[in-house]
Amino acid sequence: ETNLYAPLPPSRGSGFSNAYPLVGVIMGSDSDLPVMLPAARILDQFEIPYELTIVSAHRTPDRLVEYARSASPRGLRVIIAGAGGAAHLPGMVAAITALPVIGVPVKGSSLDGVDSLHSIVQMPRGIPVATVAINNGTNAGLLAVRILAAGNPLLIEAMDGYLKKLEAEVLGKVDKLVE
Numbered sequence: 001e002t003n004l005y006a007p008l009p010p011s012r013g014s015g016f017s018n019a020y021p022l023v024g025v026i027m028g029s030d031s032d033l034p035v036m037l038p039a040a041r042i043l044d045q046f047e048i049p050y051e052l053t054i055v056s057a058h059r060t061p062d063r064l065v066e067y068a069r070s071a072s073p074r075g076l077r078v079i080i081a082g083a084g085g086a087a088h089l090p091g092m093v094a095a096i097t098a099l100p101v102i103g104v105p106v107k108g109s110s111l112d113g114v115d116s117l118h119s120i121v122q123m124p125r126g127i128p129v130a131t132v133a134i135n136n137g138t139n140a141g142l143l144a145v146r147i148l149a150a151g152n153p154l155l156i157e158a159m160d161g162y163l164k165k166l167e168a169e170v171l172g173k174v175d176k177l178v179e
């Protein structure tokens with residue numbers, strides 16, 4: 001039997017799939033991968049197990065339903081879904097699973113990603129998708145960490161450390177400017 005959730009591409013040591021993933025990182029096409037990889041890298045950084053694969057709302061609708069239905073029973077806690085164009089993927093996943101869904105609008109070639117942004121952010125009443133900025137896989141990863149951190153003091157500490165690092169980076173630049 002083929003494993004629908006086989007990682008893509010194969011593991012390079014630190015990432016792409018773990019035995020017990022907490023976060024599902026999915027995208028409509030392999031062309032979305034460059035935008036979604038930063039989300040995976042954030043999860044690597046916080047040592048959060050995740051899986052990464054392609055689920056297309058339009059081209060693989062049955063796979064979408066099966067993925068979303070099985071997500072919670074399989075132990076996922078958060079889903080990050082990226083898509084471009086008429087980006088139904090995050091909204092459809094959120095319609096099927098009760099897990100929190102983070103949508104990443106992917107910038108396509110014609111409308112600069114505004115089409116994806118509107119498709120994802122303008123979810124009708126009842127089915128929320130937490131939408132990050134266009135092409136901002138990093139923020140999707142960070143939001144997933146924050147959702148998991150709500151019940152995990154160690155992750156809160158790790159996120160505080162991340163914020164302190166950002167602050168130090170900016171303050172370092174301020175010091176350089178006034179030197």
Ligand code: RP5
Nearest residue numbers: 028029031032083084085106
């Ligand atoms: C969407 O269509 C995908 O999420 C992707 O952003 C876009 C283009 O897909 P490809 O034609 O590159 O496969 O479904």
